[in-house]
Amino acid sequence: MQEFSRREFLRRAFFAACGAAFLPLFGPGAAEAARLGEEDTGGPYVYKRFFGFSEYVKRPATERIVIHHTEIADMELGGTAALIHEMHKQNGWAGIGYHYFIRPDGMIEQGRQPPMVGAHAWQNNQDTVGVCVAGNFDRDRPTREQMDAVKELTAWLCRRYGLDPGKRGVIVGHRDLNEDTTCPGKYLYPKLPELRAYCEEHI
Numbered sequence: 001m002q003e004f005s006r007r008e009f010l011r012r013a014f015f016a017a018c019g020a021a022f023l024p025l026f027g028p029g030a031a032e033a034a035r036l037g038e039e040d041t042g043g044p045y046v047y048k049r050f051f052g053f054s055e056y057v058k059r060p061a062t063e064r065i066v067i068h069h070t071e072i073a074d075m076e077l078g079g080t081a082a083l084i085h086e087m088h089k090q091n092g093w094a095g096i097g098y099h100y101f102i103r104p105d106g107m108i109e110q111g112r113q114p115p116m117v118g119a120h121a122w123q124n125n126q127d128t129v130g131v132c133v134a135g136n137f138d139r140d141r142p143t144r145e146q147m148d149a150v151k152e153l154t155a156w157l158c159r160r161y162g163l164d165p166g167k168r169g170v171i172v173g174h175r176d177l178n179e180d181t182t183c184p185g186k187y188l189y190p191k192l193p194e195l196r197a198y199c200e201e202h203i
């Protein structure tokens with residue numbers, strides 16, 4: 001009995017050690033994070049936000065990146081991901097619909113958790129990542145810092161999801177998908193070819 005206990009103890013100690021050794025590789029979320037490139041340090045700094053969402057639905061595929069603006073010129077109302085999160089909750093959505101948010105100073109914030117289905121382009125959320133640049137670009141121009149950030153972020157997203165930025169329809173503006181919007185605005189939309197070219201060079 002004592003021998004069995006000792007053997008059992010050793011067996012358990014062995015598996016506990018194995019478990020500890022493999023935990024970083026197979027622990028909950030770790031494999032997923034590795035697959036999605038969450039720990040990829042080759043990308044821009046993203047300020048990780050942990051907003052509460054009323055539901056989490058995993059996105060089945062990632063084939064396209066959609067560029068948006070907030071359409072809000074007043075930064076007191078729409079200059080941060082937190083403000084947009086509150087606004088989108090009031091729309092009855094699970095929380096902020098965009099996966100990434102770029103402030104006027106170029107800071108990139110995480111909005112919705114990157115592996116989740118977003119709420120940013122009607123009937124086009126199942127295979128897209130939503131990137132929103134703060135501002136109303138039908139009225140104003142994006143800042144240089146915002147352009148630098150959206151280029152760096154989008155190039156990184158192409159790398160981590162294995163997307164070809166030169167392929168038609170991979171990097172699009174919201175208005176390419178939904179006819180009832182001018183998003184991302186008349187001053188940002190014409191910059192998409194420049195964005196695609198940057199991504200092709202930096203993928």
Ligand SMILES: [Zn+2]
Pocket residue numbers: 067068069120174181183184
């Ligand atoms: Zn939009």
